[in-house]
Amino acid sequence: ANTKLPLNRKSKDELYQLSETFNHLMERIEISMKKQRQFISDASHEFKTSLTIIEGYSSLIRRWGFENIDLRMEALNAVHTESKRMKHITYQLLELAELDHEPKLTLSLFDLVTLCKENIQLLQPLSDKEFILIPTESSIMMEADRPQIKQVLFIIMDNAMKYMNHHTRIFLSQTDSNHCIRIVDDGIGIPAEELPFVFERFYRVDRSRSRQTGGSGLGLAIAKCIVNLHHGTIQITSDRHNGTEVIVTIPKLKTSNPF
Numbered sequence: 001a002n003t004k005l006p007l008n009r010k011s012k013d014e015l016y017q018l019s020e021t022f023n024h025l026m027e028r029i030e031i032s033m034k035k036q037r038q039f040i041s042d043a044s045h046e047f048k049t050s051l052t053i054i055e056g057y058s059s060l061i062r063r064w065g066f067e068n069i070d071l072r073m074e075a076l077n078a079v080h081t082e083s084k085r086m087k088h089i090t091y092q093l094l095e096l097a098e099l100d101h102e103p104k105l106t107l108s109l110f111d112l113v114t115l116c117k118e119n120i121q122l123l124q125p126l127s128d129k130e131f132i133l134i135p136t137e138s139s140i141m142m143e144a145d146r147p148q149i150k151q152v153l154f155i156i157m158d159n160a161m162k163y164m165n166h167h168t169r170i171f172l173s174q175t176d177s178n179h180c181i182r183i184v185d186d187g188i189g190i191p192a193e194e195l196p197f198v199f200e201r202f203y204r205v206d207r208s209r210s211r212q213t214g215g216s217g218l219g220l221a222i223a224k225c226i227v228n229l230h231h232g233t234i235q236i237t238s239d240r241h242n243g244t245e246v247i248v249t250i251p252k253l254k255t256s257n258p259f
């Protein structure tokens, strides 16, 4: 339906201002509804794909699984992988819903260098490529929501692990006013025209490749929500075939400026 009020563009009276504001508001509502519809459609598509695979393979087990052990194993593995994938996406969606509607920050004082080493310990055994930590100081104390900051780092490092060729360097530093985390990989990069969209929910540069690597397209959207909650910024730059750089800046907490 066309919700726009007809306007006499030359008129600058109060009614004109009012209708301008109304039209602007309606445009914003329409954009937000369009985004919501897209989000529901993307989420449904994700689940539909996994459910179709689970349905297909479970039918195979029912028909031939008792005679053919290889087929049974293949089908069970596929069912297992897709169930795990659906569980992961469900957790991510619940987390986004919480970040959207009831964002909570539990602040504590922690060492950013230790936190980063913990993530390396989690991820390094899963990869034959290397994470190299380059802190400017042996310890960098930070006051923020520790599990959330750990998750932001984990999301970026997990992406780097999927796409890097040889190594990913992690630079940790601080100034008087900010903490800065810079994660630089030497991987396949992201084409310039795709960069503006990577923080959107369910956006993946290469859907089929990213499905194989287990990506849902929700990681960077979650990271951005968390960084915003800390009043920080997250920027991504990339050179196709020459790697990707993600910079997270979190302002230091001032007692006069609580979160």
Ligand code: ADP
Residues within 6 Å of the ligand: 155, 159, 160, 163, 185, 187, 188, 189, 190, 198, 199, 203, 204, 205, 206, 210, 214, 215, 216, 217, 218, 219, 220, 221, 244
């Ligand atoms: P996913 O769960 O698919 O990794 P993200 O939101 O974390 O979702 O990332 C969105 C998309 O951005 C990914 O699917 C991938 O195509 C691209 N991407 C993110 N980080 C990198 C990187 N370091 N190198 C290359 N592509 C990346």
